Amino acid sequence: MIDVLVAVVWLVGAGFALLAAIGVLQLPDVFTRMQASTKASTLGIGCLLVGAALQLADVAGVVRAASIGAFVLLTSPVASHVIARAAYIAEVPLWKGTKLDERRRDARRDRGEFDGVESTP
Amino acid sequence: MSEFVTPIVLVMLAVAILIALVRLLAGPSLPDRVVAMDLIGVLTVGLIVVIAAATEYRALLDAAIVIALVGFVATVAYARFVEREGES
Amino acid sequence: MLLASILLALAWAALQGDFSLESLVVGYVLGYLVLFVLGRGGVLPARLTQKLWHATALGAFFVWEILLANIRVARDVLTPSRTISPAVVAVPLDITTDGEILLLSALINITPGSVTIDLSDDRRTLYVHVMHMETPEQTRHEIKHGFERRVHRLFA
Numbered sequence: 088m089i090d091v092l093v094a095v096v097w098l099v100g101a102g103f104a105l106l107a108a109i110g111v112l113q114l115p116d117v118f119t120r121m122q123a124s125t126k127a128s129t130l131g132i133g134c135l136l137v138g139a140a141l142q143l144a145d146v147a148g149v150v151r152a153a154s155i156g157a158f159v160l161l162t163s164p165v166a167s168h169v170i171a172r173a174a175y176i177a178e179v180p181l182w183k184g185t186k187l188d189e190r191r192r193d194a195r196r197d198r199g200e201f202d203g204v205e206s207t208p
Numbered sequence: 209m210s211e212f213v214t215p216i217v218l219v220m221l222a223v224a225i226l227i228a229l230v231r232l233l234a235g236p237s238l239p240d241r242v243v244a245m246d247l248i249g250v251l252t253v254g255l256i257v258v259i260a261a262a263t264e265y266r267a268l269l270d271a272a273i274v275i276a277l278v279g280f281v282a283t284v285a286y287a288r289f290v291e292r293e294g295e296s
Numbered sequence: 297m298l299l300a301s302i303l304l305a306l307a308w309a310a311l312q313g314d315f316s317l318e319s320l321v322v323g324y325v326l327g328y329l330v331l332f333v334l335g336r337g338g339v340l341p342a343r344l345t346q347k348l349w350h351a352t353a354l355g356a357f358f359v360w361e362i363l364l365a366n367i368r369v370a371r372d373v374l375t376p377s378r379t380i381s382p383a384v385v386a387v388p389l390d391i392t393t394d395g396e397i398l399l400l401s402a403l404i405n406i407t408p409g410s411v412t413i414d415l416s417d418d419r420r421t422l423y424v425h426v427m428h429m430e431t432p433e434q435t436r437h438e439i440k441h442g443f444e445r446r447v448h449r450l451f452a
Contacts, residue, residue, distance in 0.1 A: 093213075094213040097213060097214075097217045098213060098216070098217060098220075100217075100254065101216075101217040101220035101224075101254075101258075102220065103370070104220070104221055104224045104250075104251055104254055105220050105221075105223060105224045106370050106373050106374070107247060107373075108227035108228045108247065108251070109227060109373050109374075110372075111243060111247055112228075112230055112231050114373070114380075117240050117243060118382065118411060118413075118425045119380060119382055119427060120231070120240065120243055122369055122408055122409050122410070122411060122425075122427050123373055124243055124246065124247040124250075125369075125405070125406065125407070125408040125411075126366055127247055127250050127251060127254070128250045128406075129362055129366065129407075130363075130366045131251075131254060132250060132253065132257075135254045135258055136257060138261065139257045139260065139261035139269075142261040142262070143260075143264065146311070147266055148261070148266055148269070151266065151269040151270070151273070152269065155269065158276055158277070159250070159276060162280040163405070164401070164402040164405035164406045165284070165402075165405075166246055166280055166283040166287075167405045168401060168405050168411065168412050169283070169284050169288070170239055170243060170246070170283065170286075170287050170290075171411045171412065171413050172291070172412075172413055172414055173239060173242075173290040174290065175413045176291050177237075177238075177239065177290050177291065177293075179237045179239050179240075181382070181384070182382060184380075184381070185382050185384070186381050186382070186383040186429055187385065188383070189383075189384055189385055189386035189432065190384050190413060190414060191384075193416070
């Protein structure tokens with residue numbers, strides 16, 4: 088019974104990890120690719136860890152699996168924010184199909200208030 | 209059941225790493241490569257977790273923790289670098 | 297306080313790997329003592345039970361959102377013709393403290409389909425890149441009435 092559950096959870100986790108990789112390959116710009124890669128570090132790793140905890144089923148195994156989970160949950164949002172911010176500041180182009188960029192609009196407005204003085208982007 | 213499924217899961221994760229490797233080599237921008245490298249780190253952690261559970265070799269989980277740690281620090285360091293140097 | 301120390305007792309027993317009466321009692325007494333000392337020192341929030349409740353509600357909502365977002369992004373990746381409509385949206389914030397903003401942006405980042413790009417210098421606007429945008433107002437509404445409201449309630 089536990090065996091079947093482990094198998095299902097692992098297949099789901101690996102499936103999401105694979106989808107994340109495909110997304111990173113085929114989505115159009117760095118920001119959308121990042122969205123896909125988040126999938127691997129949430130449901131992907133999450134399912135694999137739950138499966139591993141069920142399979143090991145003892146304190147040492149479960150505690151380590153839980154601490155990996157907690158660690159990934161704490162670090163992955165920080166990592167994706169710093170990459171996104173760095174990419175935006177380095178002016179990596181957004182996909183041409185991007186509908187709206189309100190940060191650019193606000194930056195222009197703020198520069199306008201300072202009347203021609205060029206602020207750092 | 210899990211003897212049967214484990215190889216399939218490992219192959220799926222390995223294929224995912226290969227696909228991410230294509231993005232790492234293709235770029236085009238540095239942040240794209242950082243995203244791909246970050247993903248490869250996460251996928252490696254998953255791979256090790258599965259191997260550790262399937263072989264009941266718990267010390268491998270510590271290796272997974274270390275890879276997650278190093279991967280995070282590397283990603284943040286690269287992001288700082290991109291922010292300073294601009295896209296190239 | 298009672299509920300919290302029972303939880304601590306269970307955690308203690310789980311970490312000891314032994315759910316005997318003995319370890320539960322030891323865990324309960326230790327938990328109660330720690331909570332008592334922390335409460336005296338003024339470290340604990342005043343309404344602990346209520347906080348626990350809000351935290352659980354936020355956690356459940358978060359897991360639900362993660363599941364939805366994963367399925368949505370999976371569909372985007374699989375459909376060959378592009379159905380995505382990404383955008384960078386400015387979200388005006390009602391929350392002000394560092395802790396609230398940190399928690400909100402962590403939640404936004406960990407959900408597939410949205411990434412925080414930047415926080416404005418006056419800390420009142422959060423710029424979020426989303427995978428799907430119908431109208432900017434709708435995206436703002438989703439974030440403000442989804443995560444932000446719950447985060448605010450937890451810290452209030």
